[in-house]
Amino acid sequence: MLSVENLTISFRTDEGTITPVQDVTFAVDKGRTLGLVGESGSGKSVSTKALMRLLPRTASLGADTKMHYTAKDGQVMRIETLSDRSREIRALRGGEMGMIFQEPMASFSPVYTIGNQIIEAIRLHRPMSKREARAFAIDMLDKVGISNAGARIDQYAHELSGGMRQRAMIAVALSAGPALLIADEPTTALDVTIQAQVLDLMRDLQRELGMGMIFITHDLGVIAQVADDVAVMYLGSIVERGPARDVIRAPKHPYTQGLLAALPSLDTLSKRLTPIPGEIPSPNARPSGCPFHTRCAQKIAGLCDRKIPREVVPEPGRAVRCWLYDENGRAVA
Incomplete structure (x- = not known):
């Protein structure tokens, strides 16, 4: 619709x-x-x-x-x-x-x-x-x-x-x-x-x-x-999309993984929460390359901070914008 x-x-x-x-x-x-x-x-x-x-x-x-x-x-x-x-x-x-x-x-x-x-x-x-x-x-x-x-x-x-x-x-x-x-x-x-x-x-x-x-x-x-x-x-872009159940069970993008890790649960009541470090940048101070690289623990130096990632399809119905996946959607070793 x-x-x-x-x-x-x-x-x-x-x-x-x-x-x-x-x-x-x-x-x-x-x-x-x-x-x-x-x-x-x-x-x-x-x-x-x-x-x-x-x-x-x-x-x-x-x-x-x-x-x-x-x-x-x-x-x-x-x-x-x-x-x-x-x-x-x-x-x-x-x-x-x-x-x-x-x-x-x-x-x-x-x-x-x-x-x-x-x-x-x-x-x-x-x-x-x-x-x-x-x-x-x-x-x-x-x-x-x-x-x-x-x-x-x-x-x-x-x-x-x-x-x-x-x-x-x-x-x-x-x-x-x-x-x-x-x-x-x-x-x-x-x-x-x-x-x-x-x-x-x-x-x-x-x-x-x-x-x-x-x-x-x-x-x-x-x-x-x-x-x-x-x-x-x-920061104004869709970094991952797909069926809700699949994205929550197996998130592909480090940002989605960070959001899920930051959620409190009954299993982690006695542990410290795992926040995403830093803050989301202002739109008028947008970083070069991948917008999330300034807060990403998995960033690839010389790539994530320089080039904007393209959207790839890691599996049917899913899409992700991240340099951790090649053009065919396979995870980079």
């Missing part, structure tokens, strides 16, 4: 042009979940905001960027060619693609009730009266697990707990019946119990509604629970 090729995003700044996303390619199939994984600053959120044309005016897309989306009526839309004020982009936002933003407290207006904001989204994309839209909104709040929805609909965001706000945010995203849902770290600020409830809710709603989903997170443990496929991003 969604195909993204060579997505490159640049921003004009006072210090010059920076490019936080370079040549990103991925696809999402109907009813399946793609997990986008990486540290803060990897380019995950800005890549998905480009899909809904929510980038600021200082942003521009690369000349080779192509974003094809197949709408619910079968029409193929070229997202990168749409005007920011066109009827097509308004139909795309909410009607075709819904988005759960990272912090619901910042996403809801503090001066309107959550009901006002859900009803507005419903009436933008569905031919309903205010009364019908209100009844539909109450049904959506009930569907996402908010008790006493008829009373909660008239409350403000600050009157709800963190878990309830996140559920209300999901209700807003689903109210127009999107075919593709983008979830930007929807469980980051929640405690473990509420996080599990929200993940179960999203999986159930996806099965019920048949949506495709892009799930953004820095936690491969969450990806193991929700994603069918995974793309691991580092």
Whole structure:
């Protein structure tokens, strides 16, 4: 349903042009979940905001960027060619693609009730009266697990707990019946119990509604629970992609291996965690060669620090950008 090729995003700044996303390619199939994984600053959120044309005016897309989306009526839309004020982009936002933003407290207006904001989204994309839209909104709040929805609909965001706000945010995203849902770290600020409830809710709603989903997170443990496929991003590039189960069981790229090694587990409670050394570089100070070589314990001197790795296929359905593999995808001895 969604195909993204060579997505490159640049921003004009006072210090010059920076490019936080370079040549990103991925696809999402109907009813399946793609997990986008990486540290803060990897380019995950800005890549998905480009899909809904929510980038600021200082942003521009690369000349080779192509974003094809197949709408619910079968029409193929070229997202990168749409005007920011066109009827097509308004139909795309909410009607075709819904988005759960990272912090619901910042996403809801503090001066309107959550009901006002859900009803507005419903009436933008569905031919309903205010009364019908209100009844539909109450049904959506009930569907996402908010008790006493008829009373909660008239409350403000600050009157709800963190878990309830996140559920209300999901209700807003689903109210127009999107075919593709983008979830930007929807469980980051929640405690473990509420996080599990929200993940179960999203999986159930996806099965019920048949949506495709892009799930953004820095936690491969969450990806193991929700994603069918995974793309691991580092400094604006996808360094590894493939079926989620295969990538988690046998990661190929040193960065993916580092993310998994840094996860706490019951087996390592008495041991120190193994963090990835250093920090992710700034996009305006991008290192030469492989972007990860400054933090990689397996780097090859004279190669990784000089040449950008090409994408190779180590096994069917998998892809990795790393000089530890030859052009046929075999590990270099």
